[in-house]
Amino acid sequence: MKTRLIPALIFFLFISTASISQNAAQDSTMLKKLYTTALSDGKAYDWLDYLSNQIGGRLSGSFEAERAVKYTEAELKELGLDKVWLQPVMVPKWTRGFKEYAYIESPSGEKTVTNILALGGSVPTPNLGIKAEVVEVHNFEELASLGRQKIEGKIVFFNRPMQPDLIHTGHAYGGASNQRYSGAAEATKYGAIGVLVRSLSLKNDSAPHTGAMSYGDTPESKRIPAAAISTKDADYLSGLLKLEPQLQFYFKQNCKIWDDVLSYNVIGEITGTTYPDKYMVVGGHLDSWDVGDGAHDDGAGVTQSMEVLRLFKKLNYKPKHSIRVVLFMNEENGLRGGLKYAEEAKRKNETHVFALESDSGGFTPRGFSLETDDANLAQIRSWAPLFEPYLIHLFDEGYSGADIRPMKGNINVLAGLQPDSQRYFDIHHSANDTFEQINKRELELGAATMASLMYLMDTYGAK
Amino acid sequence: MKTRLIPALIFFLFISTASISQNAAQDSTMLKKLYTTALSDGKAYDWLDYLSNQIGGRLSGSFEAERAVKYTEAELKELGLDKVWLQPVMVPKWTRGFKEYAYIESPSGEKTVTNILALGGSVPTPNLGIKAEVVEVHNFEELASLGRQKIEGKIVFFNRPMQPDLIHTGHAYGGASNQRYSGAAEATKYGAIGVLVRSLSLKNDSAPHTGAMSYGDTPESKRIPAAAISTKDADYLSGLLKLEPQLQFYFKQNCKIWDDVLSYNVIGEITGTTYPDKYMVVGGHLDSWDVGDGAHDDGAGVTQSMEVLRLFKKLNYKPKHSIRVVLFMNEENGLRGGLKYAEEAKRKNETHVFALESDSGGFTPRGFSLETDDANLAQIRSWAPLFEPYLIHLFDEGYSGADIRPMKGNINVLAGLQPDSQRYFDIHHSANDTFEQINKRELELGAATMASLMYLMDTYGAK
Structure with a gap:
């Protein structure tokens, strides 16, 4: 038995090695x-x-x-996909208005004008604005320890910087963002009349950065206005407060919350040849903040995702699985698009095996951040050598993307493209997130990296 | 014997593992x-x-x-190094002048003004400029095949683009740069009266990029003027030539080659505690092109190298080897500083074991490009896990840096910092190489990466 097994084993090993290297060569050619x-x-x-x-x-x-x-619906139709459609979704509507204005007033009446941006979702100030003394804090514990006695009637100024020594700037963002998201709700508890937040940026400049905030369960009548000031102004205000604790801050904003309106996720599909009923999704979010032009957040992810399907069509690659590009609406201030897509997928009993999002800027891609199980993680990591020529080296476990995460639990693999993170928060949610900040090659490398992972997932399937 | 050996072996393994992990912990703390x-x-x-x-x-x-x-000498003196000095070196002096001007003239006399930059080292045009028909070529073989009959009295236009599908843009640069460096010398052989070169950039814009050129052994009387035009103008001119092959190109430049002048390499040293007579060098080049402000090429490398020694002083790290920062003069159009440093090191019988250069821009560091033997390569690669938290992943064999390469053969390890290469040639040698293109964190990450390798080389020595 033994002697007969060995040739069989050798034969098997030979075939298996040969087919592995043949596959590797095919895959390597396709990635190229x-x-x-x-x-x-x-x-x-x-x-x-x-x-x-x-x-x-x-x-x-x-x-x-x-x-x-x-525009994106029309462009997807140009690609000759099998299907292109709009998925209706009700979205919140908040407008900035046009009267944002602020200054610091010294006890002797000197005024220094300061740039502000109302946080997304904030209530307006009264028509004439508000003016009050400023209490600087760095976290919610410090706020609580000051209590109502020190806070009531004041403007709370959250000034905890993003930590500069973290290598992934996303971690530094995560460590500072509760000030923006929940600062107003927290400050309200102690009778504050307004909130200023240090911009979530690692760059020392004069651009304020907006972003979503929530009042949590604060009753409507008690909601206080919240605005961001730039990192430079935050440092200036903080320094001035040490000299003149009695200074006052004035700000005025006439943003408005409207009734929800109808909008859409934009979806295109190449129907699978072998598994038409198993879906793989690639996407980014179509909405952006109103300041800047949203080139990095997330125009980059939208156009890279469209490019994945265009590349497949152009190279005449016919996927086994149905591959959808989904351009999600309302990531920034509601996530309604992502929630709607997941809800509809569940309602229609669609089997989703893989979703990939690009929503961290259009910079040089470094790899992926993966939410999946050990078997899929191992399979994806086994593809690392294929990615090496393209300097893609990160296959980390971690947060994938806001719009695709609502599918978690009903999908095998969630992945987020990980671009170089150093410049992202310098421009994120500010007037500086513009097309000029995009490097064509970096954007294209990201698209190719996404297409490569999608090709491999389609070829080998999810575990 | 067998039974007695095993405990000894276990003991040895234990000690060795323990000391390795203790070292690894120390190193990891130092890198942090x-x-x-x-x-x-x-x-x-x-x-x-x-x-x-x-x-x-x-x-x-x-x-x-x-x-x-x-300035850099004074700043190095501020750091409290053991020695700071200037190393004299004679350098070439070439000036651009102020009369660069060019246009395309159609057969019917219509003129389209075009940006040009004289190549560094080019002779001027005659005072009134030159005007001639244009012959577009893509390489020296094509030039030779056209021969004197087609070239004589014409302006040769080298228009081979950098290859966009190469991932390392440095490779694309290498593949196109002989047009700039030797284009004039080659075109002279066939009687051309001037040379235009497509800028060595992967970006489609209107900025011409200068850079060094050489006439080789062309006699002085036969040297013809050479200038760069932007990628956009190169495409425009190429398109126009297909429609109107008889069009003429006019250009005028009054650059000048002067006698050599005295300049300096700027050097600072922390003298080693254990091996004061063994030297490790970190450096970049202090000169830059005259257009732009040379922030990426190579202000970044200069200030990162200075930062390496400042970090050691600040952290009170006392190196075993003597560590020198060398700010080389004249990399761009002569390499005299690099040659002089190597020559003096040899003349004084100084033992150099390691040199590290940063001259590829101040972008996010990805790793190193190493010129050394297998033993050193293996040692350096064994440190990869220490660099992983900082997303440093390239330990490639390859070109180190122009200024340190003259030491090759008399040194154990030559290393070049490898930053992300995507944006570098967009700005390289052009008016767009300015401080605004620098990201503070990317620059700092590069400096820390260099300091980390220098620390490890100092700790473990070269093989």
Whole structure:
């Protein structure tokens, strides 16, 4: 038996090794084609130029957001996909208004004008604005320890900087963002009349950065206005407070919360040849903040995702699974698009095996952040050598993407593209998130990296 | 014997493992300190601000280059190093002049003004400029095949683009740069009267990029003027030539080659505690092109190298080897500083074991490019896990740096910092190489990465 087994084993090993190396060679050729096409004949950059410069900032419920829906739907139809459609979703509508204005007033009456941006979702100030003394705090514990006696009637100034010594700037963002998201709700508990937040940026400049905030369960009548000031102004205000604790801060903003309005996720599909009923999703979010033009957040992810399907069509690759590009609406201030897509997938009993999101800027890709089990993690990590020529080296376990996470529990693998993170928060949610900050090659490398993972997931399937 | 050996072996393994992990813990702590200090209390960015904005472009032999020597010498003296000195070196002096002007003239006399930059080292045109028909070629073989009959009396236009599908943009640069460096010398052989070169950039824009060129052994009387045009203008001219092959190109430049002048390498040293006579060098080049302010090429490398020694002083790290920062003069158009340093090291019989250069821009560091033997390569690669938290993953064999390579053959390890390469050639040698293109954190991460390798080389020595 033994002697007969050995030749069989050798034969088996031979076949298996041969087929592995044949597959590896095929995969390597396909990745090369994807990267070469994206870099020498890509479309993402032109799409992003249009989205950024001809449409611009596209907050949910705005005219620009609706133009972005129509534009991307039309462009997807041009690609000759099997299906392109709009998925209706009700989204919140918040508008900034046009009267943001602020200054620091010294006890002797000297005024220093300061840039502010109302936080997304904030209530307006009264028409004439508010003016009050400022209490600087760095976290909610410090706020609580000061208590109502020190806070009542004041403006609370949250000034905890992002930690500069963290290598992933996303971790530094995560460590500082509760001030912006929940600062107003917390400060209200102690009778504050307004909130200022240090911008979530690692750059020392004069640009304020907006972003979503929530009043939690604060009753409507008790909600206080909240605005961001720049890192430079935050340092200035903090220094001045040490000299003149009695100084006052004035700000005025006439933002408004409207009734929800109808909008859409934009979806395109190449129907699978072998498993038409198993879905793989690639996407980003179509909405952006109203300041800047949303080129990095998340015009980049939108156009990279569209490029994945364009590359497949261009290279005449016919996927086994049905591959969908989903351009999610309302990530920034509601996540309604992501929630709606997951809800509809569940309602229709659609089997989703893989979703990949790009929502960390259009910078040089470094790898992926994965939410999955050990078997899938091992399979994906086994592809690392294929990615090496493209300097893709991160296959980390971690947060994938806001829009695809609502599918968690009903999907095998969630992945987020990990671009180089150093420059992202310098521009994120500010007037500096513009097309000029995009490097064409970096954007294209990201698209090719996404297409490569999608190709491999389609070829080998999820575990 | 057998039974007695095993406990001994276990004991040995235990000791050896314990000491390895103790070392690894120490090293890991030191790297953490280096990165944390560079990112939260760094000096490179402020130095670079001064060098770029208060001094500016600093071509060898210029007033700005001499100011850069004085400034960096003074700043190194502030650090409390053991020695700071200037190493004299004669450098070439070439000046651009102020009359660069060019246009395309159609057969019907229509003129389209075009940006040009004389190549460094080019002769001027005659005072009134030159005007001639244009012959577009893509390589020297094509030039030779056209021959004197087609070339004589014409302007040769080298228009081979950098290859967009190469992932390392340095490889794409290498594949196109002979047009700039030797284009004039080659075209002269066939009687051309001038040379235009497509800028060595992967970006489609209107900025011409200069850079060094050489006439080789072309006699002085036969040297023809050479200039760069932007990638956008190159595409435009190429398109127009297909429609109107008889069009003419006019250009005028009054650049000048002067006698060599005295300049300096700027050197600072921390003398080693254990091996004061063994040297390790970290450096970049102090000169830059005259357009832009040389922030990335190579202000970044200069200030990162200074930062390495500042970090060691600040953390009170006393190196075993003598560690020198060398700010080389004249990398761009002569390499005289690098040659002089190597020559003097040899003349004085100084033992150099390691040199590290940063001259590929101040972008996010990805790793190192190493010129050494297998034993050193293996040692350096064994440190990869220490670098992993900082996303440093490349330990490639390859070109180190122009200024340190003259030491090759007399040194154990040559290393070049490898930053992300995607944006570098967009700005390289052009008016767009300015401080605004620098990201503070990326610059600092590079400095910390260099300091980390220097620390490890100092701790474990070269093989």
